[in-house]
Every structure is written in C-alpha cells, then in structure tokens.
Amino acid sequence: MSALHExxxxxxxxxxxxxxxxxxxxxxxxxxxxxxxxxxxxxxxxVGIVTMRPSDVPTYVEAGAADIxxxxxxxLMEQPEREVYELLDLGFGRxxxxxxxxAGDDAGARALRRLGVMRVATKYRKxxxxxxARTGRQAEIVEVKGSVELAPLTGMVDAxxxxxxxxxxxxxxxxxxxxxxATTTARLIANPxxxxxxxxxxxxxxxxxxxx
Amino acid sequence: MIHxxxxxxxxxxxxxxxxxxxxxxxxHGIFERAGYGxxxxxxxxxxxxxxxxxxxxxxxxYRLFDEAGHVLTLRSDMTVxxxxxxxxxxxxxxxxxxxxxxxxxxxxxxxxxxxxREFLQAGIxxxxxxxxxxxxxxxxxxxxxxxxxxxxxxxIGLGDVGLYQTLxxxxxxxxxxxxxxxxxxxxxxxxxxxREIDQLxxxxxxxxxxxxxxxxxxxxxxxxxxxxxxxxDAAEGLRLIHDRLEPxxxxxxxxxxxxxxxxxxxxxxxxxxxDPKLGNPLGGGGRYDDLLGRFGRSLPAVGWALTxxxxxxxxxxxxxx
Numbered sequence: 364m365s366a367l368h369e370x371x372x373x374x375x376x377x378x379x380x381x382x383x384x385x386x387x388x389x390x391x392x393x394x395x396x397x398x399x400x401x402x403x404x405x406x407x408x409x410v411g412i413v414t415m416r417p418s419d420v421p422t423y424v425e426a427g428a429a430d431i432x433x434x435x436x437x438x439l440m441e442q443p444e445r446e447v448y449e450l451l452d453l454g455f456g457r458x459x460x461x462x463x464x465x466a467g468d469d470a471g472a473r474a475l476r477r478l479g480v481m482r483v484a485t486k487y488r489k490x491x492x493x494x495x496a497r498t499g500r501q502a503e504i505v506e507v508k509g510s511v512e513l514a515p516l517t518g519m520v521d522a523x524x525x526x527x528x529x530x531x532x533x534x535x536x537x538x539x540x541x542x543x544x545a546t547t548t549a550r551l552i553a554n555p556x557x558x559x560x561x562x563x564x565x566x567x568x569x570x571x572x573x574x575x
Numbered sequence: 576m577i578h579x580x581x582x583x584x585x586x587x588x589x590x591x592x593x594x595x596x597x598x599x600x601x602x603h604g605i606f607e608r609a610g611y612g613x614x615x616x617x618x619x620x621x622x623x624x625x626x627x628x629x630x631x632x633x634x635x636x637y638r639l640f641d642e643a644g645h646v647l648t649l650r651s652d653m654t655v656x657x658x659x660x661x662x663x664x665x666x667x668x669x670x671x672x673x674x675x676x677x678x679x680x681x682x683x684x685x686x687x688x689x690x691x692r693e694f695l696q697a698g699i700x701x702x703x704x705x706x707x708x709x710x711x712x713x714x715x716x717x718x719x720x721x722x723x724x725x726x727x728x729x730x731i732g733l734g735d736v737g738l739y740q741t742l743x744x745x746x747x748x749x750x751x752x753x754x755x756x757x758x759x760x761x762x763x764x765x766x767x768x769x770r771e772i773d774q775l776x777x778x779x780x781x782x783x784x785x786x787x788x789x790x791x792x793x794x795x796x797x798x799x800x801x802x803x804x805x806x807x808d809a810a811e812g813l814r815l816i817h818d819r820l821e822p823x824x825x826x827x828x829x830x831x832x833x834x835x836x837x838x839x840x841x842x843x844x845x846x847x848x849x850d851p852k853l854g855n856p857l858g859g860g861g862r863y864d865d866l867l868g869r870f871g872r873s874l875p876a877v878g879w880a881l882t883x884x885x886x887x888x889x890x891x892x893x894x895x896x
Contacts, residue, residue: 427854444685446855449764550766556849556856559732559829562793 371557371564374424374432376417379528380549383455384433388412391571421445421552430557431565436547437526441487448558450569451551460490462542463533464522465515469541471522475500484514485524494524494544512536583684583692591887595695598886599677601723602697609716611675611699616656618679622646627869628655629839636683636692649681652838654863654878657700662870670703670874691884698860698880705875706812706862710844711819713860713877718824721848724886727893729857731827732793732847733813734834736861739790741809746782748775760790761835790833798830812843840866846879852892857885 375384375398385395398407398414406413413429418441420434425445432447435456439449462483464471471481480501485491488506495502505520507513512532514520524544527533533540551572553565580586587595606613622638625648635648650656653676665672677697684692699716701709714731721729739760743753752775759767765787772786789806792798796817799810813830820828829849836845836859845861860879867874 425854443762447763449762449766452766554854555763556851556854559793559831559847559849560730560851562829566791 370411370561371430371568372411372413372428374420374429374434375412375414376420376432376434376549377414378417380417380433380435380456381414383453384549387433387453387455387572387575390575391568418442421447424552424554427554427556429554430561431551431553431568433549433551435526436545436550437487437490439550439552440545440547441489443489446555448553448555449550450553450565451572453549453551453572456547456549458526458528458547459540460487460524460526460544460547461533461540462494462522462524462544463515463527463538463540466537466539469522470515471541474521481522482520483522483524484511484520486511487524487526490544491524494542512538581692585691594891595883595887598724598883598890599697601725602720602881603675603677605716605720605723606675606699609673609719611673611716614657614660614674614676615678616650616653616660616676618649618681619647620650620656620659622648624659625650625655628658628866629869635681637681650678651682652680653678653696653698653880654700654838654840654866657878658863658866658870658876661700661702661874662867662872666872671709672702673699674702675699695883696858696880697883698858698878700876700878702867702876703874704877705864706843706877707815707819709875709877710816710862711824713879714816714820714828714846715824717846717848717860717879718827720881721886724890725894726850726886726890728852729827729848729850729889730829732829732831732834732849732856732859733816734831734845735810735812735843736836736841736845737812737843738806738809738832742786742789742805745805746777746786756786760833761837763835765791792832793829796825796828796830798832816844836861844877848881850889850893852889853885855885857889858882 375381385398388395394410398412413423415423417434418438420432421438421442423429424432424447433453437460474481480503482503482505483491484505484507486507488504491502491504505514511523511525515523515538516536558565625635635651637649639647641647657674661672675698679693679695681693701713704712717731743756756768756771759771769787772783777783785806799814802810817825834845834847840863841861842864843862847859848857850857858879858881862877864875867876
C-alpha cells in the first residue's frame, strides 16, 4: 500500500455496491481482504476503511469522519443539501429510478385524471417530489421504509417511485414501469476540506480510477 | 425543570465562554493593532434593506413583523449590514475604511457538528482598497489573526469567482447552458459539470479538456504557471495577490481554481479557511467590489469572517494531540 492512500479514510457502502467498491480499492493497491472476511466489523483502521449503509456515506463524508466515499447517485439526489464534492462516475451499480404501477390500466394516470392527485409510495421523497413538480403534476408522497412494492398492491397508493436494477422485483409483484426518472450509478465523493488539504492523495486516486 | 431552546441554538457556560473569550481577545488584539475599528449593527434589519445586498445561499431564516407591519429579518451575515452602514454613516469618510466586528448571525442550516443557526463571527471589512493590495492586506490579517488565536495547521484556499466566468466567456458559452454549468460548479458536482460541458459539443477538444480540468485544480503557486492562454489571463488576479504576500502568508495558501462560496455578492478573489481537525471551513471571505455601489457609494471592498464556534472546535482538536 502506498503512503498516499494511507492518509485517507474511505467510506465504503455495504450492500449491493460493496463488492465492486472493494474490487476498485483492490485495484488501487488497498488491501481489502480483512473487510471481505469480516461481515460485522465496521471500522478497519489499518487500511483506512469504514463501512456503512450507502445512505450514510454522504453524512460521514460531509462531516469529515471519512475523507472520500462511494455511494449511489440516488443517495446524492435524495440528499442534495450535503456539502460534498462529486468527483467521479464509477460506472458500476447501474440502476434506474422509475415510476411504476400495477400492470393494466395505469392507476396513477387514472387518479390524476379523476382526483387531480396521484398517491405515490417511495423511499425517495425528494426525488419523487421533484419529478412531479418538474412535470407539473400533483402527488401525495407516502414515505415507506420497507418493500415499496407492497404499497400499490394493497391499494394504499396508486404508484411507486423506486430504484430498479433488472426490474425483476417489480415484475414479480405485477408492477410495470410507467416512467424513467433517472439513471443512477456509483459515485466517488469527497469532503470539501479534505478535497483541499489532501488534494494530492485524492487526485492520485481519481486519476487512477479514471484511467482504469 | 427542563425548558427547551430553539433547534440549532445553544447556551454557553463559563468553561466554554472562557475559551471563546480568549479566541475573541486574540482576534481583537490583532484587529486593534492593524487599525480596524470595531462596529456593531442591529441584529434585526429591514428585509428590503438586506435584500439590496443579495444573499444567495445564505437566505435569512428568521423573519418577524414590527408594529407598523414592516418585515424584519435577523441578519444572515455582517457584510451586508456593514455595506449599509458605510453607505449611510461614512458617506464622505476618508478611504480606506478599516472596520471589524464580533457579532452573531443567523441562518436556516441543518444543525450538525460545528454548524448552528445562531453563530458568532469575528471579521473585518476593508473598504476602498482595490485588488490586489487590499486583498493581500486582508489575507495577511487573516493569517495574523489565526496565528494569534493559536491555530497551527490551518490553510487558506484562494480562488477567484471571475476565473471560470472568463473561461466561459472566451468560449462564447452563455444563456441556459452557462447557467447549467455554473449550477454544477456551485453544487460541487464535477460529474455533472463534465456532462454539461460534453453536451455543448464544442469543436475544440482542448477547450473541453480545459473547461473540465481547471475547476478541479488545487495546489501551490506553481499551479498558476501551468495555465496557458485564456486561463493564464484569467488567473492574473491571483498571481498579483500572490506576488504581494509575505512568505509566511504565501505558504498557507492553497490556490483553488474551482472554489465557490455560497454568497452571491463576491466579485473577485474569494477565500476559505481550512483546518485538518474540522470537516467544514472555519470561515472565509472575498472581494465584493459591487456591493457598496448597490447601497449608493461605489467602492471596492474585501472582507472575511471566522465562525468562532468552529475555530474553537479546530483549536481544541489541535490541542488534544
């Protein structure tokens, strides 16, 4: 491991983006074997890695608890107030943010026509609100924490806004995509102060990732 | 009995106050010695008056009405009230004016580490001193103040709000495309910046490369020598400041060609103070050569403010080592 990387603390997302994030760090010469071998441990001081859920990465990076981090564009879109630099599109973890509803006659469109407002369940409140505001429609956002697909099946809402990679979960629950809102991929982000004080180390990583 | 106080505010108890006082006293000693006279302005101002200054990202968060129905706001910084004060009370004073303040300002931020809705600032305004000499004086005073406070590891990021605008001008980029590019820059999103520049379909690949690369450059004065063409001319203001700095000040400077500040009255050099012990800047400032004119006395000016709570956290961090 080079001395350059030693000085940076990197926030790595657990979950779907974790394996490819660690592969990327391997490519930079950072030894991630301990992280891979250890499912419960969160802080790996020797290699400067902290692991957390993707939506917490901007929080740690903004506060300076991590110098740089990897997270999805969906997370960054949902937390636009975070003061972090978005340095690089890492290309992996490609997903689509979609508006979906139960197959057949579109309940969302029907609700808009007859009731003037669409009820939408989502974990992405800001992204959903912005999408409806931008397209000049009224929506009532219902925030849920668990499986969003359940909400329209029970009749609680007319449609959902959710992230999908392959569309399998949507299909299995009888939902179809009505609109594509955005394509999201993993991004490399940096703390604004680290971006200046550790410019050399951060730029070295960005250059190598860009060349990869 | 527990009685709540508003989110983002706090009480200060004697132990902390003693440490804050020593920071304020150190700053005050430096301001006094450099000939900066202390002023105070009301915490409440007419909303219409502050709006003349334009506040951009630092919108006042607290408004109230007086008995005549006027909208009053709690000031979101001290620079705009001082611009008002100078135009009103120093209309014929001899220049340059050197003013300093220790005052609370109020913003609607999300409270977190080192960020409050009510925060104490110590700052200076140097009015009637044009670039580059005025900017160099302000930066030197900033270093003197941080040194006197006892910070050892701080650095100062120095950029120029006009630099990237000049580059966009030189490629004839205007209208919506320009606004979108500047939005990405202000949002610190270099992925979005690259995407917007690609969408311009500029015929010259070197121009594309330059527009993407320059706002990401940070480093020592050698950075300015690497620039060529339009970029070199655009960075002339930074070079002139650098030429006027003493070595002890110059060695604290990190040139940052993509630096942005969330206040929209800045016109030239801008700066931010960093300390490795804190994840956000301790303060900052810059030139605001148009602001006084908006209040009726057109004068070049430069100023900065330190957020004392953050300085305190950084100082405590440095001392705990």
